[in-house]
Amino acid sequence: MVKLPVCFESRSTATIFRKMLDEIGHEYKRKNVSRSYTRVAVVIALERTALVHRYEIGDGGLIVDIWEEKPSSGSVTYIEIRGGGEAEQRELLQRFSEKLPRRPWEYTFGQKLRNGWLSQGIMGAKKSWHKVIG
Secondary structure: OEEEEEEEHHHHHHHHHHHHHHOOOOOOEEEEEEEEHHHHHHOEEEEEEEEEEEEOOOOOOOOEEEEEEEEEEEEEEEEEEEEOOOHHHHHHHHHHHHOOOOOOOOOHHHHHHHHHOOOOOHHOOOHHHHHHHH
C-alpha cells in the first residue's frame, strides 16, 4: 500500500486521475465511499469522515482512493494505492504527477500557512513522493 499527500483538493485530483486512466486505456469502476480520520483539537481527538473517490482498476486488483482530511482551517488531500505490483503503482503515480499543474508535493505559501508548515501532510510530502516514484 502506498499513501501520499497531494497539494490539490480531492475533487480536482480525482478528475485528473480519471483523465489519466482514460488516456492510458485502463478499465475501471468509479465509486464514492467514506473514510474516517481523526482531527486533534487542543487535546481532544475528534473523529471525522471524508468522501473518498475510489477507482477499482481492471478486475479490482488495483484500488486507488483519493480523499482529503481537514486537520485545521485548510485541507490535505491524499492518494492511496492498494494492490497490483510496485512497478504498476509507481507507473500510475508517475503519470499522475506529470498530469498535475505542479508537482504534488509543492504546496503553495497559503496552503502552508493554513495547514501549518510542520503538518503531517506537508512536511514529508516531497520525501514520500520521491521514495515511491524516484
